[in-house]
Amino acid sequence: MRSKIEKLYTGIIFIFMYAPIVTLMVLSFNSSKSRAKWGGFTLKWYINLIHDSSVLNAMANTLVIALISTVIATVIGTITCVGLMGVNRRSRAVIMGITNIPMINADIVTGISLMLLFKVLHFETGFVSVLIAHITFNIPYVMLAVLPAMKTIDPNVYEAALDLGAKPFHAFRKAVLPNLTSSVLAGALMAFTMSIDDFIITYFTKGSGFDTLSTKIYNEVKRGIRPEIYAISTIIFAVVIVLLMMSERMRNRHASVRKDAPLYKVEKRISRRRFILMLVPAFAIIILGMYFGGVFKRKSNQLFVYNAGEYIDPEIIEMFSEETGIEVIYDEFETLEIMYAKIYQDDAAYDVLCPSDYMIAKLIDNDMIQELDLDKIPNRKNIGQQYMEASKAFDPGNKYAIPYCWGTVGILYNTTMVDEPPTSWDVLWDEKGAGEILMQDSIRDAFMVALIRNGFDPNTTDPEELAIAADDLIAQKPLVQAYVIDQAKDKMIGGEAAYAVTYSGDVMEAMAGNEDLDYVVPEEGSNVWLDCWVVTKKARNPEAAMKWIDFMCRPDIALKNFEFIMYSTPNTAAWEMIEDEELKNSEVAFPGDDVLKRCTSYTYLGEEGDQLYNDMWKKVKTGE
Amino acid sequence: MKKELIKLNHISKAFDGELILDDLNLVIHENEFVTLLGPSGCGKTTTLRIIGGFETPDKGNVVFDGVDITDLAPNKRQLNTVFQKYALFTHMDVAENIAFGLKIRNKPQEFIEDKINYALKLVNLEGYEHRMPNSLSGGQQQRVAIARAIVNEPKVLLLDEPLGALDLKLRQDMQYELIRLKEELGITFIYVTHDQEEALTMSDHIVVMNQGYIQQEGSPEDIYNEPENAFVADFIGDSNIISSTMVKDELVNILGVDFVCVDKGFGEMKPVDVVIRPEDVELVPKGEGTISGVVSHVIFKGVHYEMEVTARGYKWLVHSTKLSEAGSEVDIKVDPFNIQVMNKPESEDEEALNPDAD
Numbered sequence: 001m002r003s004k005i006e007k008l009y010t011g012i013i014f015i016f017m018y019a020p021i022v023t024l025m026v027l028s029f030n031s032s033k034s035r036a037k038w039g040g041f042t043l044k045w046y047i048n049l050i051h052d053s054s055v056l057n058a059m060a061n062t063l064v065i066a067l068i069s070t071v072i073a074t075v076i077g078t079i080t081c082v083g084l085m086g087v088n089r090r091s092r093a094v095i096m097g098i099t100n101i102p103m104i105n106a107d108i109v110t111g112i113s114l115m116l117l118f119k120v121l122h123f124e125t126g127f128v129s130v131l132i133a134h135i136t137f138n139i140p141y142v143m144l145a146v147l148p149a150m151k152t153i154d155p156n157v158y159e160a161a162l163d164l165g166a167k168p169f170h171a172f173r174k175a176v177l178p179n180l181t182s183s184v185l186a187g188a189l190m191a192f193t194m195s196i197d198d199f200i201i202t203y204f205t206k207g208s209g210f211d212t213l214s215t216k217i218y219n220e221v222k223r224g225i226r227p228e229i230y231a232i233s234t235i236i237f238a239v240v241i242v243l244l245m246m247s248e249r250m251r252n253r254h255a256s257v258r259k260d261a262p263l264y265k266v267e268k269r270i271s272r273r274r275f276i277l278m279l280v281p282a283f284a285i286i287i288l289g290m291y292f293g294g295v296f297k298r299k300s301n302q303l304f305v306y307n308a309g310e311y312i313d314p315e316i317i318e319m320f321s322e323e324t325g326i327e328v329i330y331d332e333f334e335t336l337e338i339m340y341a342k343i344y345q346d347d348a349a350y351d352v353l354c355p356s357d358y359m360i361a362k363l364i365d366n367d368m369i370q371e372l373d374l375d376k377i378p379n380r381k382n383i384g385q386q387y388m389e390a391s392k393a394f395d396p397g398n399k400y401a402i403p404y405c406w407g408t409v410g411i412l413y414n415t416t417m418v419d420e421p422p423t424s425w426d427v428l429w430d431e432k433g434a435g436e437i438l439m440q441d442s443i444r445d446a447f448m449v450a451l452i453r454n455g456f457d458p459n460t461t462d463p464e465e466l467a468i469a470a471d472d473l474i475a476q477k478p479l480v481q482a483y484v485i486d487q488a489k490d491k492m493i494g495g496e497a498a499y500a501v502t503y504s505g506d507v508m509e510a511m512a513g514n515e516d517l518d519y520v521v522p523e524e525g526s527n528v529w530l531d532c533w534v535v536t537k538k539a540r541n542p543e544a545a546m547k548w549i550d551f552m553c554r555p556d557i558a559l560k561n562f563e564f565i566m567y568s569t570p571n572t573a574a575w576e577m578i579e580d581e582e583l584k585n586s587e588v589a590f591p592g593d594d595v596l597k598r599c600t601s602y603t604y605l606g607e608e609g610d611q612l613y614n615d616m617w618k619k620v621k622t623g624e
Numbered sequence: 625m626k627k628e629l630i631k632l633n634h635i636s637k638a639f640d641g642e643l644i645l646d647d648l649n650l651v652i653h654e655n656e657f658v659t660l661l662g663p664s665g666c667g668k669t670t671t672l673r674i675i676g677g678f679e680t681p682d683k684g685n686v687v688f689d690g691v692d693i694t695d696l697a698p699n700k701r702q703l704n705t706v707f708q709k710y711a712l713f714t715h716m717d718v719a720e721n722i723a724f725g726l727k728i729r730n731k732p733q734e735f736i737e738d739k740i741n742y743a744l745k746l747v748n749l750e751g752y753e754h755r756m757p758n759s760l761s762g763g764q765q766q767r768v769a770i771a772r773a774i775v776n777e778p779k780v781l782l783l784d785e786p787l788g789a790l791d792l793k794l795r796q797d798m799q800y801e802l803i804r805l806k807e808e809l810g811i812t813f814i815y816v817t818h819d820q821e822e823a824l825t826m827s828d829h830i831v832v833m834n835q836g837y838i839q840q841e842g843s844p845e846d847i848y849n850e851p852e853n854a855f856v857a858d859f860i861g862d863s864n865i866i867s868s869t870m871v872k873d874e875l876v877n878i879l880g881v882d883f884v885c886v887d888k889g890f891g892e893m894k895p896v897d898v899v900i901r902p903e904d905v906e907l908v909p910k911g912e913g914t915i916s917g918v919v920s921h922v923i924f925k926g927v928h929y930e931m932e933v934t935a936r937g938y939k940w941l942v943h944s945t946k947l948s949e950a951g952s953e954v955d956i957k958v959d960p961f962n963i964q965v966m967n968k969p970e971s972e973d974e975e976a977l978n979p980d981a982d
Binding site: 154156157159160161162163164165166167168170171174175177178531 | 640676697699700707708709711714715724725728769776875914
């Protein structure tokens with residue numbers, strides 16, 4: 001009986017510990033993108049990984065940062081410990097207290113402090129700043145592991161080695177260090193883990209165009225994690241397990257040697273263990289070489305692009321680089337508001353952005369983007385005149401923005417889960433859909449739905465109207481399964497919900513993934529949106545930025561991109577080249593005039609208007 | 625006269641502003657077993673460390689074999705140290721420990737093996753080549769430490785309280801071992817200890833130190849029998865140290881009673897300290913001695929009885945193989961030859977050297 005309980009208990013512990021990892025591993029082999037649906041076994045996410053330069057790059061960054069910062073922090077930390085042994089106890093306690101601050105301090109404070117320091121010193125944030133930050137917070141971990149071991153070592157041991165004729169460094173290495181090996185390794189391992197683990201400090205010190213795996217995954221989380229991330233996580237987990245097992249075996253083998261050894265051997269044998277230990281730095285140097293060789297060479301000709309998530313065909317970026325020789329640093333934002341905040345900070349040095357209509361107005365209003373050099377963008381002639389007209393709503397002289405994609409907001413629904421096709425936003429407030437509704441986790445879109453449902457202008461700044469809309473959204477909350485951004489698509493493909501407020505571009509892909517899905521722009525009206533390329537005022541490479549925009553306007557590129565992201569293209573020349581008649585005439589991708597007539601685009605509401613929406617949204621989200 | 629090997633000239637050393645050694649002068653001859661003896665904090669270990677090169681004196685210099693080595697790094701000195709807590713390399717086996725110094729000097733493998741065998745035989749640890757230090761007893765570890773030092777054929781072996789961590793029996797055994805080793809190797813030993821018995825047993829020459837000053841130097845017999853001051857007398861064995869008055873040459877007044885002694889040249893009616901060893905105090909039947917007293921305590925010590933006799937307000941320490949029962953009335957008698965008269969410290973500085981004087 002007792003042993004049964006013990007077994008049960010152990011079992012539960014194991015489940016708690018390993019169930020999450022097993023889930024992740026299983027999902028990495030799931031051919032369906034949805035997390036809820038098993039679509040059969042596949043290795044395609046692993047194969048995709050090989051071609052996914054952004055994830056591989058983040059992975060390389062993580063490893064390189066972790067390796068270098070660990071090595072440097074271990075050396076500095078160990079030397080500091082050696083030095084600390086030479087000072088009296090009181091100063092040692094003071095010094096330890098000071099060095100421990102980065103460890104005790106909240107990461108967020110450390111992160112912000114470092115960010116500010118880099119800014120004050122005009123130190124360009126990126127690889128080096130992240131490395132410095134990691135070294136900073138790694139040193140105390142090394143010292144924490146090394147100092148106690150150092151204290152247990154008889155100082156006479158070092159003196160004994162000197163006494164026997166060893167030079168100081170040799171004495172330290174031969175007599176003292178071997179006693180510290182395990183704690184130095186423990187410290188290094190801790191530092192390595194901390195470095196790989198760190199998100200917050202990296203996030204604040206990374207600047208633009210540089211991502212480690214943690215910041216990369218964080219970006220993905222907001223938009224719905226791609227299965228490639230499961231794959232890479234599985235690989236990391238497997239590698240760690242293999243390394244652990246190897247080190248365990250090595251230790252056992254080492255312990256079993258020694259029995260019939262000769263009296264004494266002078267010649268230097270390179271033991272297997274030492275050989276492996278030598279491989280590590282060699283490996284590190286190779287990675288470093290590759291890294292520095294590749295990344296820092298063409299620094300002068302880089303273009304920083306900041307776009308919404310999954311909003312371009314990655315091959316197009318490569319094609320652009322190949323044709324122009326310009327290296328593209330491509331970052332993705334989750335929402336326009338986050339993008340705006342990032343641009344507002346000095347350290348985000350992006351050249352090209354792709355915001356929506358109202359945000360463009362706001363950027364112009366705040367003097368954050370520059371007029372385009374239209375002579376350098378001859379391909380803009382391919383953009384349909386009606387779209388250039390439409391963009392005058394936020395860019396009156398067509399001076400700042402070139403349209404990239406457009407679309408409507410509507411309801412994506414699963415025909416098998418609803419009684420009848422919805423025609424009105426009201427369906428999202430219907431008790432019958434309780435728990436089956438996905439709302440947009442974006443301020444303007446969420447309010448747009450509620451405002452239109454109540455017969456108000458979606459661009460209103462009337463606090464009373466907004467209050468009514470907010471109350472409506474709060475009333476709707478019990479029915480809502482989740483507020484999501486890009487996950488809506490995956491969840492709908494997986495059949496996890498019946499209704500989702502979605503952008504028309506996502507609809508095309510969702511309908512391709514699940515044929516039960518359909519889309520409607522409600523009869524009360526909705527939002528029509530237009531995303532355009534703009535160039536920031538602080539762009540360091542406006543020349544390349546113009547080339548980029550012109551490249552995007554090329555019919556073949558626009559078509560290729562449309563076929564990948566499935567968002568409606570304003571590029572008329574590209575539209576004419578669409579071969580698939582059904583797609584060319586799709587009501588979703590290219591709706592008729594009747595739909596467009598009942599849709600409004602967002603306008604910039606001004607600082608006060610934004611604040612009002614923000615406050616109301618907070619109220620909705622917290623339910624107060 | 626033996627050749628001078630090490631000379632310490634006017635050595636001063638302070639730690640954190642606290643003076644540990646003050647103008648110390650010391651000569652160590654070749655092939656001597658020299659012991660630096662004194663209580664903890666007397667500067668004996670610092671002196672040893674200065675000789676070893678682990679500390680640099682603030683003032684003064686160290687001359688080794690005619691060469692000034694004051695600033696020479698420890699790894700370049702022709703001497704080796706055996707540390708108090710052995711300081712073995714715990715990650716190496718016994719053979720590797722012993723080979724450490726030889727390997728640094730790039731000796732051939734055969735030579736190293738011979739030396740290991742020789743050293744292990746010398747310290748009676750044959751067959752322990754591949755044992756790890758932590759699996760050895762304290763005494764064995766100390767032997768390894770000695771073996772590790774002597775294979776390098778130093779001219780001088782420095783030993784910093786090497787037996788301090790061993791138990792009594794082992795300590796006594798090791799004392800004889802060290803004497804034997806010293807004779808076999810024919811080199812100079814400089815030995816630091818706070819144990820006067822150890823010092824008396826092993827040394828050719830003892831240097832008694834206190835609070836940074838050398839109190840007395842000499843052979844064990846000199847030090848024991850003719851302590852020059854109350855500190856030495858008190859530190860070397862048990863003593864009766866009594867504040868007395870020198871009446872004239874060869875007559876000293878102890879506790880109001882005149883005693884005949886052999887000391888001269890202290891002047892007349894001068895305050896002095898008198899040292900009488902407990903084994904030199906004879907207890908005789910009442911009326912036959914110089915001072916009368918009562919036995920207040922008796923402890924059986926094995927070889928002798930340790931008795932305390934209260935006479936004229938002073939508690940006399942007496943060692944004797946003959947028992948006088950507690951409470952019995954006895955007389956005290958002292959052979960004039962066994963009364964050691966010493967100057968009282970005159971300056972305050974001198975007083976400081978003598979904390980036990982009343």
